[in-house]
Amino acid sequence: MPKLRHLVLRRKAVQNIRKITRTMELIATARFKRALDRAVEAEAYTRKIAELAADLSSAALPASSGAAPAALRHPLLEKREPVRSSLLLVICSNRGLCGGYNTNILRVASDRMQHYQQAGIQLHLELSGKRAIAYFRYHGIPSEAQYTHFEDKPRFEEVEVLANRYLEGYLGRRFDQVEVAYMKFLSASRQTPVVETLLPLSTIAPPLRRTTQPGQVSPATTTTLPSRADLVPVEYEFLPDPRSILEELLPMSLKVRLFKCFLDAAVSEQIARRIAMKQATDNATEMIRLITRQYNRARQANITKEILEVISGAEALK
C-alpha cells in the first residue's frame, strides 16, 4: 500500500509545518503587543512636544493668530523650489514570512523613485532591513547606506544618529528633501504603505497618531494640537526666549517623527507576520483535513478491494 503510506507522510509533514507557523503566529502576537506598548508610550512625548509647540508659537508670534507657526522662518521649515536631490529612506523588515509587508513598501518606494526619475531629481537611497537591501541589489540600484540593526525594538539613540545625519545633509544642501517609505500603522487592522516627507518640516509639532488620514503620499500636513477645552492661555516665563526654544524644538520634532516611523514599521511588521502566519496555519489545518479524507477513502477502497477479492475467491471455489 504505497499510496497510503505516502499520504500518512504527507500529513505528518503538514502537521509539522502547522506547528511551526502556529508558534510563529504566537511569537508575532507577543511581539506585536510589546511593539504597540512601546509606540503608545512614545506617544506621550509627541503629545507634550505638540503642546509645547502650540504654547511657544502663540508666545513667539503674538501678532498672527491661528496659523501662527507658518510665520516662523527657519531653514528646516522652508520649502526648496525646485527640488534637485532627494533622500529616500526605505524601511523594510529583516526577515520574511510576513505576507505582503515588504512587497507593498517596495512598491510605493519604487513608484516614488520613478517619479523622481521623471522629474529629474537626483536620488540618495538609504535602506533599512535585509529585505529592502536584497531587493535593490537584485534590481541593480545602488544605495548609499544600509541598516540591518533595526529590529522589532528600535531605540531612540539609534534613530537619532540617522536623524542627525539627515539634518546635517539637509542643512548642508546635500539634498533638498528627505522622505521615508514605510508601513504606517493606522489601527490594529489597518496599515498602509506610505511615502512621507520628513524634511522640510511642514509643521512644528509632530503629528499625532490616529489623526492623519490614510493615503498614498501623505505629507504630514495636519497640525494636530491637543484639543483641550480647558486650555486657558498660560503666561509663561521663557528661558531663554520663545523663539530660540522653538528653534531648538524643530530638530527634536524631526527626530521624534523619524522615531515614530520606525516604531510604526515595527508594529506593522509584527501585525503583517501575525496575519500571514495565521493564514498559513489555517491553510495547513485545511490541508490536513483534505489529506485525512483522502487517506480514509484510500483505506476504505483498499478494504473494499480486499473483501471483493476474498468474496470472488470464495465464489470461485464453489
Place this chain on the structure above:
Amino acid sequence: MPHERLHCLVITPERTVVDERADFIALPLYDGELGVLPGRAPLVGRLGFGELRLRRGEEWRYYYVDGGFVQIKHDTVTLLTARAIPANELDARSLEAELAQAPPPAVTTEARQRQQAQRERQRAMLRIARKLTA
C-alpha cells in the same frame, strides 16, 4: 502651602521615565540650575545636561538628563529629554575608564566641539554617579 506638592514627569521619546510627586525639584537649565518649589510661576525653558534632583520628604532621587525642554504649569513639572538615566544605573567605574582614555584626535573644529561636549556630558554623569556612592 505646605501640603501642596509638585508633580514631576520626565518623558523621553521612548517612554515616561518618572511620574511621581515631589516637594522640591532641581533641574539643569541651559545656563545653570533651576530649583522649583510648589507654586512656581509657569515656565518654559531649555534644558542643559546634568543632574535632576527630586526631594520627597527626606528622600532624594537623582537622575541624569540630557538636554531637551522643561515646562512648568500648575505645579506640574514636565521634562522632555532625549535621555534620562537614574543615578543608580550610572556606572562610575566605566565612566572613569572612558574619561581616562585620550580622545581620538579631532580633525575639524566641529568634531572637536562635539567631542568636548561629549566629555562634558560624561563628567556630569560621573559626578552624579560618584555622589551616590559617596
